[in-house]
Amino acid sequence: MSLIAALPHLNAILNAIAAVFLSFGYYFIRNRQIERHRACMVTAAAVSAVFLVSYLAHRANAPILVFNGPNSLSIPYYTLLISHVSLSIAIVPLVALTLWRAFKGHFEMHRKVARWAWPAWMYVSISGIAVYWILYQVYPG
Numbered sequence: 001m002s003l004i005a006a007l008p009h010l011n012a013i014l015n016a017i018a019a020v021f022l023s024f025g026y027y028f029i030r031n032r033q034i035e036r037h038r039a040c041m042v043t044a045a046a047v048s049a050v051f052l053v054s055y056l057a058h059r060a061n062a063p064i065l066v067f068n069g070p071n072s073l074s075i076p077y078y079t080l081l082i083s084h085v086s087l088s089i090a091i092v093p094l095v096a097l098t099l100w101r102a103f104k105g106h107f108e109m110h111r112k113v114a115r116w117a118w119p120a121w122m123y124v125s126i127s128g129i130a131v132y133w134i135l136y137q138v139y140p141g
């Protein structure tokens with residue numbers, strides 16, 4: 001398998017790792033463990049940044065796959081895909097703002113934006129795995 005062909009699999013793994021760190025990060029802040037929360041969120045952001053580079057490298061070198069499954073599933077699939085892509089663009093400035101407010105020590109403001117950023121980021125990670133699963137495992141071209 002070429003490096004480019006391997007990237008979608010790597011990307012799905014990176015999404016899964018980000019989702020795990022997001023989950024632990026949320027658990028830790030609910031239990032007031034701020035240092036652990038910070039470590040998990042910074043790690044999730046680093047993993048997502050690596051994902052973004054890898055995703056763009058793949059996009060630049062491979063065609064966009066069309067849905068290969070039954071017609072009856074094409075509307076649900078494209079609904080999932082469009083929600084995933086649009087939120088994935090929206091979370092970039094949202095996550096940056098969330099991190100910025102945390103690093104500046106503006107935790108009240110941090111919490112306000114984080115309550116949108118966290119679920120959106122989690123949705124993007126999980127829906128990314130679902131899109132990968134459908135395209136590369138369930139209905140490969």
Ligand code: HEM
Pocket residue numbers: 029030034037038041042045095096098099102103107108110111114115117118
């Ligand atoms: C983009 C990355 C981050 C996300 C998505 C995020 C997410 C969250 C969420 C959802 C909450 C609210 C939890 C609740 O419902 O009570 C929260 C609170 C908090 N976060 Fe983060 N966080 C991030 C990065 C950080 C970083 C780097 C720090 C650095 C120390 C931090 C420190 C805190 C603190 C201190 C609170 C409690 C704020 C308060 O209750 O007033 N977070 N975060």
